[in-house]
Amino acid sequence: MPHPSNTTAANAVAATKSSPNGKTAMIIGAGPAGLMAAERLAGKGYAVTLYEGMPSAGRKFLMAGKSGLNITHSEDLETFLTRYGTSRDRLEPHLRTFGPDQIRDWCAGLGVETFVGSSGRVFPTAMKASPLLRAWLKRLDGLGCKIHYRHYWTGWKDAGQAVFKTPDSPTNGDVTATADITVLALGGGSWKRLGSDGKWMDILQNAGIKCTPFKPANCGFDVNWTDHLIDKCAGAPVKAVTLTCGTQTVRGEFVISKTGIEGSAVYAISAPLRDQWLETGDATVTLDLTPDRSLEDVTNRLAKPRGKNSMGNHLRKTLGLDATKTALVFEVTPRETLNDPTKLATAIKALPIKITKPRPIDEAISTAGGVAWEELDENFQLKKRPGTYCLGEMVDWEAPTGGYLLSGCFAAAAHHNWL
Ligand SMILES: Cc1cc2nc3c(=O)[nH]c(=O)nc-3n(C[C@H](O)[C@H](O)[C@H](O)COP(=O)(O)OP(=O)(O)OC[C@H]3O[C@@H](n4cnc5c(N)ncnc54)[C@H](O)[C@@H]3O)c2cc1C
Incomplete structure (x- = not known):
């Protein structure tokens, strides 16, 4: 890479005053x-x-x-x-x-x-x-x-x-x-x-x-994922979701990592999430996995008879949830909720992901x-x-x-x- 005169600064007195403005x-x-x-x-x-x-x-x-x-x-x-x-x-x-x-x-x-x-x-x-x-x-x-x-x-x-x-x-x-x-x-x-x-x-x-x-700033966060989720989803994107922390909501996608969450939408919500964590030692980001569907629509779709379909198939067929989103639902939702369409719809529209801490400062995009x-x-x-x-x-x-x-x-x- 060419660069401006890289003179040896044996005695690094800054430039002489032979400049146009003498400074x-x-x-x-x-x-x-x-x-x-x-x-x-x-x-x-x-x-x-x-x-x-x-x-x-x-x-x-x-x-x-x-x-x-x-x-x-x-x-x-x-x-x-x-x-x-x-x-x-x-x-x-x-x-x-x-x-x-x-x-x-x-x-x-x-x-x-x-x-x-x-x-x-x-x-x-x-x-x-x-x-x-x-x-x-x-x-x-x-x-x-x-x-x-x-x-x-x-x-x-x-x-x-x-x-x-x-x-x-x-x-x-x-x-x-x-x-x-x-x-x-x-x-x-x-x-x-x-x-x-x-x-x-x-x-x-x-x-x-x-x-x-x-x-x-613009950083990822650690989450205590189960080994099962890491095996199944580490590296997978979670697309077309919203993330909410406090009064701020962003739409976009992020990635599930071995240690937690990272990627553009996480970075976009990272300032309030970080500040909440710094203030209280605790912070949660809430995901809406189906931001284009109302709670009512999601509830009605989930209430359709499941027949012999597994719950994963039911979520895919009724809501279009892919394997990663479904794994996230299973990761944080209690068993009893999965069998109740109203509660499950609420979970899918407001899935709480508890973060344990921001990633180390040296990994952040900025500070x-x-x-x-x-x-x-x-x-x-x-x-x-x-x-x-x-x-x-x-x-x-x-x-x-x-x-x-x-x-x-x-x-x-x-x-x-x-x-
Ligand atoms: C992975 C990554 C991706 C990014 N992508 C984008 C992007 O797409 N868009 C965007 O807007 N921003 C992006 N950023 C952020 C952006 O690069 C920085 O905000 C920007 O480079 C800051 O510019 P700066 O000149 O203030 O500092 P720096 O770019 O950090 O430059 C500071 C310079 O000072 C030198 N220095 C430090 N201490 C000393 C010292 N004591 N003596 C002498 N020299 C010293 C350093 O070596 C360095 O060359 C990204 C950052 C990272 C890490």
Whole structure:
């Protein structure tokens, strides 16, 4: 993968002031947020130097590409904005200026066409991230951005210089860098092997900056399945259902795993489910296995004579339930309920799945938590550290899957009133 000038940072003083505006910018973290900040700052005339702990840029971005790279969403902007929940107010000005349409135009500008999938999600036609990342790094190179890979940020010196651990140092020790502005774009706390280890949180907290602890977002959950269900259904999809937790209901599909439940509809309901579990130590997601049929319709169909049919066959013939849905009904429904059409219909329309805990944070698609909003001004600048900005998943916001995560990372970095 070509990349911007990967100069050895033997003495990693950030770019010289030979830039068009005479100013330097240091960006730490070369994921989508950091790369977008680099593009915008270079475009504004800054001499930009990126520092990245890993040997290459955008590893999580490339991983997102393995499932097609859902880069944004095509729904109307008002609905789109609601996906950012309590962080909407802070992100909205940025998303209105650099939202889904602008993201698609920006992709096209890099030679990457996008299309709208049947769910309204937007993907690059190639369904992967590498062509986009390659073109992007080439653009950054053309803009004069430098990237120092294997430069792992460990904090600030008293005088304010950023300190990096790097094997490129002649003494194999630390190198330091300074710049007129610093952008931290260090990512969240999941999938550590891709570079975002979340250790920056300790550094910022020690510097007096409030951070909300990481929580898994867009994650799976453990369920105490019986061995019988695991043998029969692990890996099987449960399609066209609704999942409800509290006041939130989502429609879609999910997968039964050996340890519990995962997949798109589970991720979509994961925030309230996780919060319920965190608050009470207990949480239940309620499935409607036949969301297109009323309770009355389901009851009437189940009341038809079963004859010599097994219960499984009866459920298939009367309601179209497949083997996986039927196994789920048997898994959580008491025997006596199965023989009562009214009770069984109620169970099928509201099947309670008790979760025992969220999957470990490192497995989550993203993390909630991070730099507290109150620490940032409207330009994502740290109030206690003027000239230092925090962007991307490291800030305390969350959004569902559907292209909203990358959109949020791009938007805040692209639409920005830098110093
Ligand atoms: C499997 C998977 C699939 C996904 N699919 C999608 C999707 O389809 N659509 C979507 O919108 N989102 C998706 N996401 C989420 C999305 O990839 C992230 O939200 C996004 O990459 C966050 O961007 P970022 O720039 O904030 O952080 P990151 O992409 O995590 O980048 C942060 C960078 O900082 C570097 N870094 C961290 N600490 C240091 C340090 N101390 N010193 C130097 N460098 C450091 C890291 O190595 C990394 O390169 C997916 C995530 C995963 C795990």
